[in-house]
Amino acid sequence: MKKAKAADGKPFQGVQKLSVSLDFYGEKIDVGTLAWSKDERRAYFEYHPDFAEKRLNVSPFKLPVSEGAKAAPNSPFAGLHGMLNDSLPDGWGRLLLDRYLQKLGYDFRLLTPLDRLAYVGQVGMGALRYVPDNSLSKTDDAAIDLDWFAAQAEAVQGEVDEADVDRLLEIQGGSAGVRPKIMIGLNRKTGKFVADDGTDLPEGFDAWLVKFKSNVDPSEIGKEEYAYSLMAKAAGVDMPATKLIETKKGSYFAVQRFDRTESGSAHVQTVSGLLEADHRAPSIDYDTLLKVTRLLTRDERHVRQMFVRMVFNVLAHNRDDHAKNHAFLMAKDGVWHPTPAYDLTLSEGPGGEHNLAVDGEGKNPTKKHILKVAENASIPRAEAEQVFEQVQRAVDRWAEYAKEAGLSERRLQEIDRLLNKRGPTTAPDVDISPSP
Incomplete structure (x- = not known):
């Protein structure tokens, strides 16, 4: 393969090996080494010999702590392990890096996942850190507009x-x-x-x-x-x-x-990273999400919270509920719990369906489908009914939250028609953000 070159003719030097560490609540912990196989177009990861002593199961399902190098699957993350793929920017962050390299004269299409992780370096989301660190040098000006x-x-x-x-x-x-x-x-x-x-x-x-x-x-x-x-x-x-x-x-x-946090960075893994599930297309459902929550946290309170989020996403028409929009955080003692919810908006999923199906239904999940998921997760029906009514009451009060946010009356009513079936039935279609 022809090497990428910058405008001055200097060849792009690809990263073949990375040291991976955790900035874990202020403590630096060596995690392991990541290497790239050109022939196989995938990465191999090996834990540091002393990491097992920390008793931090940073990726329990797909990359458990053990001896020896572990090959990443070729898909869905272009030859990278799910835990490490969570560190990579996608969408906006990826676009910026591509534009930056293009400006320097490099062909960003030739970058491997390890090259991109090096640009994350020491400043990525979560607690994982990478060396060599090719992230941009910092400016002295903290002013912001x-x-x-x-x-x-x-x-x-x-x-x-x-x-x-x-x-x-x-x-x-x-x-x-x-x-x-x-x-x-x-x-x-x-x-x-x-x-x-x-x-x-x-x-x-x-x-x-x-x-x-x-x-x-x-x-x-x-x-x-x-x-x-x-x-x-x-x-x-x-x-x-x-x-x-x-x-x-x-x-x-x-x-x-x-x-x-006040004491430092927390280790966070999305469901996509934990299960190596593709977030760009429907790959798991809500039954799987609740099972993962129970296995990972061993706490029924967290299972109930994930159920609340499912009900909210259904009733509030948030269909961009893919595997990377659900995540878990590891506390200092190594115990996992769900992160607070994020990226909750009025949105469409692929083909107008939820990314995560509700009892097999993606386009028009109903209370019947929601209660079936509760049954499958051993959540008592009375409790599931109570959650449904609580979420329904909140969605019914949409106008209050919209007014508090200063949303225009036109947009308030558009969304109210979709969520609560209020207003004229002949109104134009509601403008909804598509899924990324």
């Missing part, structure tokens, strides 16, 4: 060469999903915020994520997602802190990061 970033994000999506790709890439934090986003440090007492480039934040500032509008989103997506976060919390869904940041030119949805 959300309107400027929103304009830059729009320029990148519009193929505008003048976009400051370097700055956007520097603080996208290895984030996933199609929506443009940046990482910030927010002081909730003063309302001030600074750019979060992966280094230590100033005292009094917490790690938050701010989202911008993609080129396929409804015009009021920031307010809309904030209203959904309020509705989800009222429905009993465990939510992180959320905020709507208003500026002169826009309204931006912000959410506190659950992978960053």
Whole structure:
């Protein structure tokens, strides 16, 4: 294969081996070594000899701690193990890296997953860290203008060469999903915020994520997602802190990061990473999600919480509920529990169906299908009925959350017609964000 070369003729040096570690609540732990096989087009991972002593089962289903090198499957993650694939940006983050390398004159299509992990380096989501670290050097200027970033994000999506790709890439934090986003440090007492480039934040500032509008989103997506976060919390869904940041030119949805704590970074794995399940197409269902929750956490309270989220996604028409939009976090003692919910919006799934089927039904799941999933998960019918009614009451109050978020009356009523069947039946179709 012909090597990629930069504009100055210098060949691109691909990464053949990576050291993998955990920044686990402030403690650096050597996890293992990742190597790339050119001939097989897949990676091999071997745990560090001392890692077993830590008793941290970082990927219990597909990459359990044991001796010897373990080959990754060729699919669904282009020859990478699921645990490590969770570190790779997709959607927005991948687009930025591709644009950055293209600007340098490299053919980004020749990058292996290990090359991309090296660009994640020490600043990715979760606690996994990679050496060599090819992530961008940090700027000294911590000043941040959300309107400027929103304009830059729009320029990148519009193929505008003048976009400051370097700055956007520097603080996208290895984030996933199609929506443009940046990482910030927010002081909730003063309302001030600074750019979060992966280094230590100033005292009094917490790690938050701010989202911008993609080129396929409804015009009021920031307010809309904030209203959904309020509705989800009222429905009993465990939510992180959320905020709507208003500026002169826009309204931006912000959410506190659950992978960053006062004592350091937390290890997080999506269901996609845990099961090596493709998140770009339907690959598991809600029965599987509840089974995984029970096996991983051994706590029935967490199984009930995942059931609440399923009911909310059905009644609130969040069909972008794929395997990467459900995740688990490992506590300091190695015990797993579900992360707070995230990416809850009005959305369509593939072909207008839920990514995760409900008792085999993806397009029009009903209460009957929901109760069957509860039965399969050994959740008492009376308890399942109670959850359904609780979520239904919250969704029925959609207008309250929409008004609190400042959503326009037109958009409020459009969504109310879809969720609660109120309003004229001849109204135009509702603008819904497609799945990434």
